[in-house]
Amino acid sequence: MELPVDVALAKAVPTLPAGEGWWYEPKFDGHRTIMARTAEAVVLYARSGRVVTPWWRDLARAGEQLLPGTVLDGEAVIWTGHHIDFSAAQSRAASAPARALLLSHQLPAAYAVWDILSHPSLGDVRGRPYVERRGLLLGVLSEIGPPIQAVPATDDRDVAIAWYSGLRDQGIEGVVAKRAGGAYPGGRRGWVKIRHADTRDATVVGYVGARSRPRALALALEGEVRLTSRLDPVVAARIGAVLAGVSELGLAMVREERYTAVEARVVVEVLVGTGRHALLTVTRMR
Template sequence: MVAHINGEAVIWRDGRLDFAAAQSRAASSVTRARALAARHPASYACWDVLQHPDPAIGDCRSLPYLKRRAYLMELLADVGPPIQPVPATDDREVAGAWYDGLREQGIEGIVAKRGGASYPAGRSRGWVKVRHADTVDALVVGFTGPRRRPHWLCR
């Protein structure tokens, strides 16, 4: 049995996450993707385990997040980079410091999950992603997408 681990491939360039590099590689031909991988190898940032390789544990989605996190840490204990768990804390001050300090590294924000929350498939998981926001004062003269959540603004 294999583990199913939820996460994201990321590329570090010059001490920052480079989402454009990851997207470029994903949209490239096989030959170009191999060349890009040689220049800028990817890492896999893991944040949850959905299926444990031990058949006695199996599907973990109904388990509380704290239990899934413990299983994730056990599964990755001897693996090391480039596959690694994302940091997690239940300390609000630590989370605030991460939110403020990791922005310079290209981290787009933090995710808050309840320790007792399961991982329900296909539904809103009740998690809150707190993203950094760059704001600009501008006169908007047009937009595309829905009025309440436009995709693009024209100024």
């Protein structure tokens, strides 16, 4: 397997999907990390592909228990008591390597693993179904103890909803849903996720992309203009039909992204994510 890899991503949705063929995992709030055990060492990669081993030496040492040829996908997290502390993980990642080493002694990291990309005997397994990869992951980690552990997984939606409702205080920021028969969707948003969020009304002050089917919206919310995440195709079509009758005011910028400003007439309902992400997901028009 050529490293670094394109990691799989998840699309934000307003509700947890239901029906046969779905598996669910709690979403940990940390730093996305690929762990690769080579014949010589353990190398850790960030989502961007950057080598981050010097910042997570404790996890690299723990990864030496793995057999060469193992590549895992997961989250580097730091627990403070019984709560996942993202600020502690952020502080370590932003420190100089020497400072990160000191922090690792004060607050050791854990590695919450949800997928296996390469198996020591089978090689690249990204094309295999999720349920098969899950079994391979559990097998590889069967003799491996903390701080490397597989995240819980279930095909029972009621259990997933209980995780979503009951684990928020522990730092679990939501639930990720994956198709049982799905391959590893490297480089694309092939999984879906729900995060803890508040529902609010916001006024549309602009759009990104085509007017008839915008890619995202610029919203006036709590005294500032913010961009939404990518719109659902059905929602985009409905909003596009309404925007056809709204006057345009020219181009504007928000956070280095250009959008077309419009008269503020349209109101939409959005899910406002909590925590560091705080994504805006449009659920419907008002």
